[in-house]
Amino acid sequence: MALPGKAPPSTLDEFLEGLWRQNPVFVMVLGMCPALAVTVSAVNALAMGLATAFVLVSSALLVSLIRKMVPKEVRIATYIVIIATFVTVVDYLIAAISLELYEALGAFIQLIVVNCLILGRAEAHASKHPPLPAVTNALGMGLGFAIGLFALGSVREIFGAGKLFGVSLFGPDFQPWVVMVLPPGGFFVLGAWLLLFSWWRSRKVTRSPLPVGEG
Amino acid sequence: MAPESLTQIFLGTLLANNFVLAMFLGLCPFLGVSGKLDTAAPMGAATTFVMLVASLCAYGLNWLVVEFQLEFLRLISFIVVIASAVQLVEMFMKKYSPALFRALGIFLPLITTNCAVLGVALFQTAREYNFLQSVVFAIAAGAGFTLALVLMAGLRERLNLANVPGVVQGTALSLMLAGLLSLAFMGFAGLGAGE
Numbered sequence: 001m002a003l004p005g006k007a008p009p010s011t012l013d014e015f016l017e018g019l020w021r022q023n024p025v026f027v028m029v030l031g032m033c034p035a036l037a038v039t040v041s042a043v044n045a046l047a048m049g050l051a052t053a054f055v056l057v058s059s060a061l062l063v064s065l066i067r068k069m070v071p072k073e074v075r076i077a078t079y080i081v082i083i084a085t086f087v088t089v090v091d092y093l094i095a096a097i098s099l100e101l102y103e104a105l106g107a108f109i110q111l112i113v114v115n116c117l118i119l120g121r122a123e124a125h126a127s128k129h130p131p132l133p134a135v136t137n138a139l140g141m142g143l144g145f146a147i148g149l150f151a152l153g154s155v156r157e158i159f160g161a162g163k164l165f166g167v168s169l170f171g172p173d174f175q176p177w178v179v180m181v182l183p184p185g186g187f188f189v190l191g192a193w194l195l196l197f198s199w200w201r202s203r204k205v206t207r208s209p210l211p212v213g214e215g
Numbered sequence: 216m217a218p219e220s221l222t223q224i225f226l227g228t229l230l231a232n233n234f235v236l237a238m239f240l241g242l243c244p245f246l247g248v249s250g251k252l253d254t255a256a257p258m259g260a261a262t263t264f265v266m267l268v269a270s271l272c273a274y275g276l277n278w279l280v281v282e283f284q285l286e287f288l289r290l291i292s293f294i295v296v297i298a299s300a301v302q303l304v305e306m307f308m309k310k311y312s313p314a315l316f317r318a319l320g321i322f323l324p325l326i327t328t329n330c331a332v333l334g335v336a337l338f339q340t341a342r343e344y345n346f347l348q349s350v351v352f353a354i355a356a357g358a359g360f361t362l363a364l365v366l367m368a369g370l371r372e373r374l375n376l377a378n379v380p381g382v383v384q385g386t387a388l389s390l391m392l393a394g395l396l397s398l399a400f401m402g403f404a405g406l407g408a409g410e
Contacts, residue, residue: 029386032246033330037239080298084291091290107337110290114330116243182401183237187394194387202382 025148031117045153053142060138228355241331255368263357270353273336
C-alpha cells in the first residue's frame with residue numbers, strides 16, 4: 001500500500017482495517033457464537049455474515065448520526081435498542097426471502113443482537129466518528145466477518161459433506177467426515193484457521209529484518 | 216411434539232445440548248474467564264442467576280407481547296429487560312458481596328451481551344415451554360454453562376504447566392481444547408431423549 005500510514009486514517013484504510021488487519025473472526029476473535037453455530041454450510045455462513053454486516057453498517061450509521069444527542073449515561077442502552085431494531089428488520093427480511101434459510105439459522109438471527117462485535121464497534125468507533133468513516137469502517141468489519149464465516153463454513157461443508165454450495169466435489173465415493181458438521185468440528189476448524197494465521201504471522205516476524213536485536 | 220418431562224429438559228440441556236459445547240452460546244466468557252478455577256465458578260453462578268431472572272422476565276414479557284399482538288417488539292423488549300436485570304444484579308452484589316463483585320469485575324456487565332442469557336429467553340419462547348419448564352430450562356442452562364466453564368478452567372490450569380509450542384498458544388489452543396470437550400460431550404447425545 002502506498003498510503004501514508006500514520007496521520008488520520010484514509011477512507012480506504014478504515015475499510016481495510018476490518019477486512020484484513022483487524023479481521024473480527026481471525027484476529028480479534030469476536031462474535032464467535034454465531035460464527036461457530038451456523039457455519040455448517042457455506043450458504044448458511046454467507047447469509048449469516050451478510051445479515052450481520054447489514055446490522056453492523058446500519059447501526060453504525062444511526063449511532064454516528066445521533067452521537068452528539070445521546071447522553072453518556074444511557075449510551076449503551078440506546079445502542080442496544082438501535083441494534084435490536086435492525087436485527088428485527090433482518091429477522092423479518094430473511095423470513096420473507098427464504099423460509100428454508102430462516103429455519104436453518106433459527107434463533108441465531110435474533111442472537112445477532114448480542115454479537116459483541118456490533119456493540120463493540122458502535123461503542124469504540126461509530127460513537128466517535130462522523131457518518132462516512134463510521135460506515136466505511138463498519139462495512140469493512142462486516143465484510144471481514146462475512147469472509148471469516150465463509151472460510152469456516154466452506155471448510156466444514158467440504159469435509160463434512162463433500163460439497164460446496166450443494167455441488168458435490170469428490171464424487172460418490174467420498175466418505176464424509178461427519179464430525180466436521182457436528183459441534184466439535186466448528187471448534188476444530190476455527191482453531192486450525194487461527195493456528196494457520198499465527199504461524200503465518202510468526203513466520204513474517206522472523207523473516208523481516210529486525211531493527212533491534214531479538215530478545 | 217410430545218410434551219417433555221422436567222427431567223428430560225434438565226438432563227438434555229445440561230449435558231446432551233450443553234449451551235456452550237453443543238449450541239455455541241456464551242463463547243466469549245467461556246474463552247475469556249476460563250483461565251482460573253477461582254473465577255470460573257463464581258462467574259458461572261452469576262450467569263446462572265441472571266439466566267433465571269431473564270427467563271422469568273421473558274416468560275412474563277412474552278405473555279404480554281402475545282396478549283397485545285406486538286410480536287415484532289419481542290426481541291427489543293427482551294434485550295432491554297435483560298440489560299436492566301443485569302444492572303440490578305450488579306447493584307445488589309455490590310451492596311451485599313463486594314468481594315465477589317470485585318472478583319468478577321468487568322465480566323458482570325458483559326453478561327448482558329452473553330448470548331447464552333438471551334438464548335435462554337429466545338429458546339424457551341420458541342419451544343413454548345410453560346412456566347415450570349422455563350425455570351428448569353434456565354437452571355439447567357446455567358448449570359451446563361458453569362460445568363463447561365469449570366471443566367475448561369481445570370484443563371487450562373493444568374496446561375499452564377505443560378510445554379506448549381509457541382504458535383499454538385492462546386486462543387487456538389483453547390479452541391482445540393473446547394473441541395475435544397465438545398467431542399466428549401457428544402457421548403451424552405440421546406440422553407434424556409429416550410425414556
